[in-house]
Amino acid sequence: MNNKALLFLIGVLLLGGVFVLAKNQNKTAPAVQNQEDALEAGDEGVNEEQLEDGIEGVENDGGTVEEGDEAESVKVSVTDAGFEPQTVNVKVGSKVVWTNNTQATADVSSAQHPTHLVYPPLNLGNFEPEEKVRLVFEEAGTYKYHDHLNPSMFGTVVVE
Numbered sequence: 537m538n539n540k541a542l543l544f545l546i547g548v549l550l551l552g553g554v555f556v557l558a559k560n561q562n563k564t565a566p567a568v569q570n571q572e573d574a575l576e577a578g579d580e581g582v583n584e585e586q587l588e589d590g591i592e593g594v595e596n597d598g599g600t601v602e603e604g605d606e607a608e609s610v611k612v613s614v615t616d617a618g619f620e621p622q623t624v625n626v627k628v629g630s631k632v633v634w635t636n637n638t639q640a641t642a643d644v645s646s647a648q649h650p651t652h653l654v655y656p657p658l659n660l661g662n663f664e665p666e667e668k669v670r671l672v673f674e675e676a677g678t679y680k681y682h683d684h685l686n687p688s689m690f691g692t693v694v695v696e
Contacts, residue, residue: 609633609670612691614642614683619691626673626695633670636663640685644669647680650687655679658693 609631613620616638624632636642646658658681660669673679673695682690 611635613637614644614689618689619683622690623692623694626693628676628695629672629674630695631670631672632693633668634660634663635668636665639665641665642686643684644681645684647682647690650684 610624610626610633612624612632612634614634614636619634626632634642634644641662641664643662644658644660646655655677658671658679660671662685663669673693676695679693679695680690681693
């Protein structure tokens, strides 16, 4: 009888562990205190939906992008065929802006699918067609990412 109780307890603990892991993988990056700080510091990504709707802890400026601000960015287009260009080379402190040019929701997330733990600031979340997400890269390195909703689409940001 003790063996059955022990096996039952082990089974319950395993199921509980699977549930906790699955729940934690669906979490997005925490909200930032100030959108401008996020864009300048590169600590977090902010998507257009967050700018338009406003989320707790993020100031909403209406989602507009200044002409000069956008001109200093490196642009990546999300298309049905993938990210264009697939690899971008930028300097430390540069901003990369992804624009969703598909008819479906996109989700820029850091490697490695499905955990996205390699570079969490690059977990920019869902953004709808015509919307943009952006991230300032403050440290040199090679940052791989993919579309979480279409993981066969991937790209790389090389920061020098």
